[in-house]
Amino acid sequence: MLLKYHFIFTLIFCIFLFQFIQWWTIAVFFSGFFIDIDHYLYYILKKRNFNLKKAYQCETKPFGRDRLHIFHTIEFYTLIFGLAIFHNFFFFILIGLSFHQLIDIVDVIIFPYKRGWRTNSIYTWINRH
Numbered sequence: 001m002l003l004k005y006h007f008i009f010t011l012i013f014c015i016f017l018f019q020f021i022q023w024w025t026i027a028v029f030f031s032g033f034f035i036d037i038d039h040y041l042y043y044i045l046k047k048r049n050f051n052l053k054k055a056y057q058c059e060t061k062p063f064g065r066d067r068l069h070i071f072h073t074i075e076f077y078t079l080i081f082g083l084a085i086f087h088n089f090f091f092f093i094l095i096g097l098s099f100h101q102l103i104d105i106v107d108v109i110i111f112p113y114k115r116g117w118r119t120n121s122i123y124t125w126i127n128r129h
């Protein structure tokens with residue numbers, strides 16, 4: 001999903017959440033929106049280039065194959081889940097990440113032809129490369 005839509009949906013979600021969790025919504029918002037920084041990290045790793053504009057254009061192209069977006073993997077979620085047991089901050093980070101992942105999944109269901117394919121696991125990605 002495009003960043004502007006992530007921003008809008010995450011903001012609406014956080015406005016709704018604010019009445020329940022007050023300032024923890026900041027953690028939810030930042031994790032729900034900035035998780036996509038991994039697209040940029042992958043671009044840097046793959047292209048050896050730090051140009052943010054080119055990275056955005058490249059990552060929004062359809063049909064990219066086997067992309068590793070590290071914050072969208074089961075290993076990262078497992079780590080945050082484990083940390084959430086010990087501290088509230090990570091619990092709210094996990095809520096933001098889960099909301100982000102939910103709208104990514106809805107986007108893929110609605111527009112399957114627009115999206116490339118990314119791995120869900122660092123382990124399986126490493127095994128393929």
Ligand SMILES: [Zn+2]
Nearest residue numbers: 036072100104
């Ligand atoms: Zn995403």
